[in-house]
Amino acid sequence: MAELHPVSLTVNGDEHSLVVDTRTSLLDLLREHLGLTGSKKGCDHGQCGACTVLLDGRRANACLVLAVAADGCDVVSVEGLEHPLQDAFVERDAFQCGYCTPGQLCSAVGLIEEAEREGAHVDGTYVRERMSGNICRCGAYPNIVAAIEDVL
Amino acid sequence: MEPFAYRRAATVEDALATPGATFLGGGTNLVDLMRLGVAAPGRLVDVSRLNAEIEETPDGGLRVGAGVRNNDLAFDTRVRERWPAVAQALLAGASGQLRNLATTGGNLLQRTRCSYFQDVTKPCNKREPGSGCPAIEGDHHNLAILGWSQRCVATHPSDLAVALVAFDALVHTSRRTLPLAELHRLPGDEPARDSVLERDELIVAVELPPLPLARRSAYRKVRERASFAFALVSVAAAYDGEDVRIALGGVAHTPWRAAAAEQAIRGGASFRDAAEAELAQARPLRDNAYKVPLAVNTIVRVLEELAG
Numbered sequence: 061m062a063e064l065h066p067v068s069l070t071v072n073g074d075e076h077s078l079v080v081d082t083r084t085s086l087l088d089l090l091r092e093h094l095g096l097t098g099s100k101k102g103c104d105h106g107q108c109g110a111c112t113v114l115l116d117g118r119r120a121n122a123c124l125v126l127a128v129a130a131d132g133c134d135v136v137s138v139e140g141l142e143h144p145l146q147d148a149f150v151e152r153d154a155f156q157c158g159y160c161t162p163g164q165l166c167s168a169v170g171l172i173e174e175a176e177r178e179g180a181h182v183d184g185t186y187v188r189e190r191m192s193g194n195i196c197r198c199g200a201y202p203n204i205v206a207a208i209e210d211v212l
Numbered sequence: 213m214e215p216f217a218y219r220r221a222a223t224v225e226d227a228l229a230t231p232g233a234t235f236l237g238g239g240t241n242l243v244d245l246m247r248l249g250v251a252a253p254g255r256l257v258d259v260s261r262l263n264a265e266i267e268e269t270p271d272g273g274l275r276v277g278a279g280v281r282n283n284d285l286a287f288d289t290r291v292r293e294r295w296p297a298v299a300q301a302l303l304a305g306a307s308g309q310l311r312n313l314a315t316t317g318g319n320l321l322q323r324t325r326c327s328y329f330q331d332v333t334k335p336c337n338k339r340e341p342g343s344g345c346p347a348i349e350g351d352h353h354n355l356a357i358l359g360w361s362q363r364c365v366a367t368h369p370s371d372l373a374v375a376l377v378a379f380d381a382l383v384h385t386s387r388r389t390l391p392l393a394e395l396h397r398l399p400g401d402e403p404a405r406d407s408v409l410e411r412d413e414l415i416v417a418v419e420l421p422p423l424p425l426a427r428r429s430a431y432r433k434v435r436e437r438a439s440f441a442f443a444l445v446s447v448a449a450a451y452d453g454e455d456v457r458i459a460l461g462g463v464a465h466t467p468w469r470a471a472a473a474e475q476a477i478r479g480g481a482s483f484r485d486a487a488e489a490e491l492a493q494a495r496p497l498r499d500n501a502y503k504v505p506l507a508v509n510t511i512v513r514v515l516e517e518l519a520g
Binding site for chain 1: 213215216217218220236238239240243244247256258260283286287306307308309310312313438439440
């Protein structure tokens with residue numbers, strides 16, 4: 061029988077309190093409970109990065125986070141993102157079908173935060189390595205890297 | 213996924229108050245295994261917010277709380293300066309978003325990525341004791357060459373553990389302190405047990421003892437693509453022209469301390485002779501004999517780079 065559990069979290073600045081089946085992932089909470097379908101379910105195993113959101117300011121795979129484990133957290137999904145990177149993606153045509161784009165955007169914002177924490181010199185090689193958790197089936201990688209480099 | 217009860221632990225004592233529960237760290241492996249049907253814990257106790265500090269020890273070492281996230285440990289300036297191979301190993305593992313979730317304790321206790329273990333339609337002695345090991349005759353190109361048994365040829369997937377075992381790290385649990393080299397076990401007749409930990413025993417911290425040698429250390433990982441893949445072979449090593457530490461990943465059911473190679477180098481052997489002495493004990497399977505020269509060459513390459 062399903063185990064129900066309360067969860068309260070902030071999503072894109074709005075506070076939400078719900079009761080969910082403990083099996084619910086943060087991704088399903090966003091998509092199915094809050095109707096925020098920007099974060100995508102690609103593989104549901106943490107391998108493709110389409111579900112990437114910012115969890116307490118850091119990029120994370122929403123498919124592998126249990127919603128109950130995110131109780132008390134601040135979540136930003138692509139719907140709440142306001143970053144020059146979004147314009148850079150348009151400018152550079154950094155997508156084709158667009159399915160991976162919300163995850164690419166959240167991941168790249170997280171990459172910039174990590175590079176600051178790490179004190180790293182960021183170049184194309186660094187971007188390619190640190191974006192390896194985001195797969196693009198259309199192969200828009202060169203333009204994705206260029207868009208990220210534009211905003212550094 | 214089977215239903216389960218969830219509780220977030222406030223303290224270590226609180227975490228231990230639910231006998232028989234499964235501990236949840238970042239969830240990057242456990243939640244996936246639950247979704248695959250490989251794991252079906254009835255009760256999860258979330259310990260991911262406990263022990264999240266990195267502290268200096270009085271003797272000049274570092275005590276890393278089990279809840280410290282992989283990226284936080286990799287970015288720590290003390291780790292990067294004093295044990296660079298540890299930081300490099302962490303950054304060679306998984307992806308940026310997974311490293312923000314994955315914890316130090318969970319990293320050590322992650323399960324093998326052997327494809328048979330992760331596929332509930334296949335037999336696997338680790339998942340279902342006594343059901344058999346199809347990998348021995350099947351797809352084992354990425355599996356063990358050292359220390360395997362007729363019951364299991366799986367490898368341990370952690371990069372971090374390889375660097376830690378090279379530098380004599382200790383593991384503090386809720387019951388005891390033990391060398392990290394004794395945490396994981398070879399499969400033998402009981403491959404279902406990855407480690408020596410008992411039920412209801414929680415890792416609370418990992419300790420890096422002071423090791424000036426480790427300032428000159430490096431981690432090199434060989435894999436089937438440039439990033440975000442598990443090791444075919446990996447090497448953590450430290451070398452200052454005299455003393456040496458070497459450990460291998462991707463070759464056994466445990467992180468593999470290359471004691472024979474270390475001893476040979478201290479005795480004046482060449483890097484290649486020392487590496488070959490270590491791999492002399494390898495028993496490759498039908499499709500993974502390539503790992504023997506790969507491990508030898510990777511050891512030589514890392515040591516040559518450290519020797520400058």
